[in-house]
Amino acid sequence: MHANSSSQHASTKPPLPEQGGQIGYENTTVTKVPGWHGIIAWDALLNGMAMGLFLAAAVSELAAPAVFLGVAKVAYPVALVLLLVDLVLLVLDLGDPLRFHHMLRVFKPSSPMSLGTWCLTIFSLPLTAAAGLSVLARLGWDFERARLLAVILGLLPGFGAAAYKGVLLSTNAQPGWKDARWLGGYLTNSALLMGCAELLVLSALMRQTQAIAILRTAFIVLLVLNVIPLGLLFANLRTIHAQLYTRGQQWRAGALIAAGMLIPLWLMLLNGGLLSISVAVIFLLAQSWLVRSVYVKIPHTSPLGVRSGE
Amino acid sequence: MASREHELSSLPQTSDPPRGRLSQLLGRLISPYLHGEPRGPVPEVLGRLIYPFVRGEAPKPQQATGFYTDTTVCIGCKACEVACKQWNQLPSDGFNWSGNSYDNTNELSATTWRHVKFIEQFSEQTSNVLAPMGTMSDESPLNRWLMMSDHCKHCLAAPCHQACPTGAIIQNEFENVYIQADICNGCSSCIAACPFGVITRSEMGGHSHKCTLCYDRQRDGLEPACAKACPTQSIHFGPVDELREHARNRVEQLHQRGVPQAYLYGDVPSETYSEMHSFYLLVDRPSVYGLPDAPFNPWLHMMGDYVRSVAGGLAAIAVLLVVVFFLKP
Numbered sequence: 001m002h003a004n005s006s007s008q009h010a011s012t013k014p015p016l017p018e019q020g021g022q023i024g025y026e027n028t029t030v031t032k033v034p035g036w037h038g039i040i041a042w043d044a045l046l047n048g049m050a051m052g053l054f055l056a057a058a059v060s061e062l063a064a065p066a067v068f069l070g071v072a073k074v075a076y077p078v079a080l081v082l083l084l085v086d087l088v089l090l091v092l093d094l095g096d097p098l099r100f101h102h103m104l105r106v107f108k109p110s111s112p113m114s115l116g117t118w119c120l121t122i123f124s125l126p127l128t129a130a131a132g133l134s135v136l137a138r139l140g141w142d143f144e145r146a147r148l149l150a151v152i153l154g155l156l157p158g159f160g161a162a163a164y165k166g167v168l169l170s171t172n173a174q175p176g177w178k179d180a181r182w183l184g185g186y187l188t189n190s191a192l193l194m195g196c197a198e199l200l201v202l203s204a205l206m207r208q209t210q211a212i213a214i215l216r217t218a219f220i221v222l223l224v225l226n227v228i229p230l231g232l233l234f235a236n237l238r239t240i241h242a243q244l245y246t247r248g249q250q251w252r253a254g255a256l257i258a259a260g261m262l263i264p265l266w267l268m269l270l271n272g273g274l275l276s277i278s279v280a281v282i283f284l285l286a287q288s289w290l291v292r293s294v295y296v297k298i299p300h301t302s303p304l305g306v307r308s309g310e
Numbered sequence: 311m312a313s314r315e316h317e318l319s320s321l322p323q324t325s326d327p328p329r330g331r332l333s334q335l336l337g338r339l340i341s342p343y344l345h346g347e348p349r350g351p352v353p354e355v356l357g358r359l360i361y362p363f364v365r366g367e368a369p370k371p372q373q374a375t376g377f378y379t380d381t382t383v384c385i386g387c388k389a390c391e392v393a394c395k396q397w398n399q400l401p402s403d404g405f406n407w408s409g410n411s412y413d414n415t416n417e418l419s420a421t422t423w424r425h426v427k428f429i430e431q432f433s434e435q436t437s438n439v440l441a442p443m444g445t446m447s448d449e450s451p452l453n454r455w456l457m458m459s460d461h462c463k464h465c466l467a468a469p470c471h472q473a474c475p476t477g478a479i480i481q482n483e484f485e486n487v488y489i490q491a492d493i494c495n496g497c498s499s500c501i502a503a504c505p506f507g508v509i510t511r512s513e514m515g516g517h518s519h520k521c522t523l524c525y526d527r528q529r530d531g532l533e534p535a536c537a538k539a540c541p542t543q544s545i546h547f548g549p550v551d552e553l554r555e556h557a558r559n560r561v562e563q564l565h566q567r568g569v570p571q572a573y574l575y576g577d578v579p580s581e582t583y584s585e586m587h588s589f590y591l592l593v594d595r596p597s598v599y600g601l602p603d604a605p606f607n608p609w610l611h612m613m614g615d616y617v618r619s620v621a622g623g624l625a626a627i628a629v630l631l632v633v634v635f636f637l638k639p
Contacts, residue, residue: 023410024429025600032417032507034498055623059630064638095496095516099476102362102495106477110609113499114475163619171612173469173505178608184619192626210639218633222626229622 050082051162052195116164126154176240176298260287376587393539420512470500
């Protein structure tokens with residue numbers, strides 16, 4: 001009988017508290033994470049690549065049509081493909097993807113996501129037109145004025161679609177994100193840098209020597225310019241990074257990001273060949289993804305004091 | 311029972327709000343979908359596409375209502391949690407041992423819209439000495455329990471409301487922050503924006519959920535289920551102005567009775583945050599209760615962030631233009 005009752009006791013033992021269970025509520029993170037994981041890092045990258053390519057191509061074409069007309073006509077369809085992939089990611093990240101069109105119920109400037117959705121929607125129309133008319137031009141049906149009009153009409157919403165993303169990811173209550181005052185400045189600047197890099201690759205593939213010469217210089221200057229908002233962004237995030245990562249982890253990430261800047265810079269200063277350009281652009285895109293990925297992870301990472309075994 | 315009969319006698323007449331011409335036309339187009347009649351895939355697709363754009367007229371504004379939670383009389387019975395779950399038909403969160411006092415739901419979530427918090431402030435050396443009323447946790451030794459029933463703050467300028475891109479989050483006629491579950495698409499902007507960690511996305515439907523301040527009950531002239539169930543009147547419901555007055559009197563009363571630390575959290579706007587239509591009487595620092603000491607509305611940064619964002623892009627475009635103009639043949 002005694003044995004029975006003791007075994008009963010053993011079997012009805014309450015479960016142990018979850019690992020990391022905390023007493024009280026002080027020093028806990030009050031906010032909830034939005035669940036924006038890796039897909040949003042890719043979205044931020046593709047958004048920058050699509051908008052940046054369009055803006056770089058449009059600005060270059062409008063400023064020097066004789067040099068950039070050919071490469072711009074290839075850039076618009078590529079930008080459209082990048083935008084479509086990005087839109088698919090955005091829809092898939094919703095809790096209920098079949099309700100994606102609910103975003104268009106209201107126009108709400110107080111919501112960066114609403115502003116961004118409208119910018120993307122409006123931008124997709126002239127971009128599709130510019131891309132379609134560029135393809136038609138290659139097939140022999142040239143509607144040059146209409147194409148040019150579509151490019152001009154796409155400039156403002158395209159710029160808006162590039163600029164909203166950083167504000168969306170900094171105007172919130174999440175730890176770290178709420179302090180990232182320069183995220184928008186960095187992301188928009190980085191979009192143009194990536195756009196210039198993509199246009200440079202396309203020019204190299206099409207052997208447009210004049211375009212390569214101009215874009216190579218622009219790429220070098222933009223690469224150096226981009227260090228400013230990136231540095232300001234990391235200054236904003238210094239406190240949260242110190243809470244989340246060890247010094248070693250911070251140095252390693254910093255070294256990788258610096259390499260993603262310095263290697264393309266060195267390659268561009270050294271040589272303007274297709275291989276150098278391609279490798280430089282790959283390094284730049286990898287670095288851009290890394291910065292976005294590190295940023296998106298911030299609210300999903302537990303502070304060092306909470307994590308065990310680190 | 312008598313209380314319920316009293317409430318029911320003052321029921322206002324409610325019905326679906328009338329619709330404008332365009333919405334009536336759209337409604338006719340998708341009526342099989344709206345009424346759940348199986349008519350094949352076309353009405354289903356049309357319904358899904360058109361439904362979010364069908365609008366009713368906004369109801370007439372009513373007196374602003376809210377909660378005033380007096381934590382000094384909370385006994386941690388969790389009747390509010392149970393009443394909330396029962397009325398709103400929220401599923402159980404399972405039987406978990408958190409290891410954090412008597413708290414077994416841990417936090418507010420898509421299925422827990424009321425959360426009773428337990429704070430044990432005991433010193434190991436003097437555990438048999440009761441703390442005098444009105445002692446802050448910084449002034450050791452302390453031997454007391456603090457309990458608090460937490461929920462959505464129904465902020466006047468709610469960051470979740472400002473963030474919502476679908477218009478699913480509205481301020482209803484009672485000035486309560488309400489999520490229209492049939493509109494929400496689970497974008498999570500509201501979750502990122504809320505400084506109190508109230509809103510959560512449900513894993514079942516993928517939509518965001520939180521306390522509705524029993525909008526359905528309010529429309530029928532009933533008080534919210536949690537306030538109704540609270541046996542100590544820790545949870546007060548009513549017009550916000552009256553609640554504020556009542557709460558201030560209570561604070562004064564506590565000060566006179568030797569609890570000088572009693573104060574109200576969220577009843578008035580601060581430099582960085584609006585007033586809340588659900589506010590609390592606390593006797594220790596907000597962070598002890600798991601509340602932000604100084605809540606901050608992220609929208610205060612928005613304009614500056616846009617300026618920096620645009621400046622970053624314009625600087626790059628300017629560089630590109632200068633290089634093109636200088637180097638073009």
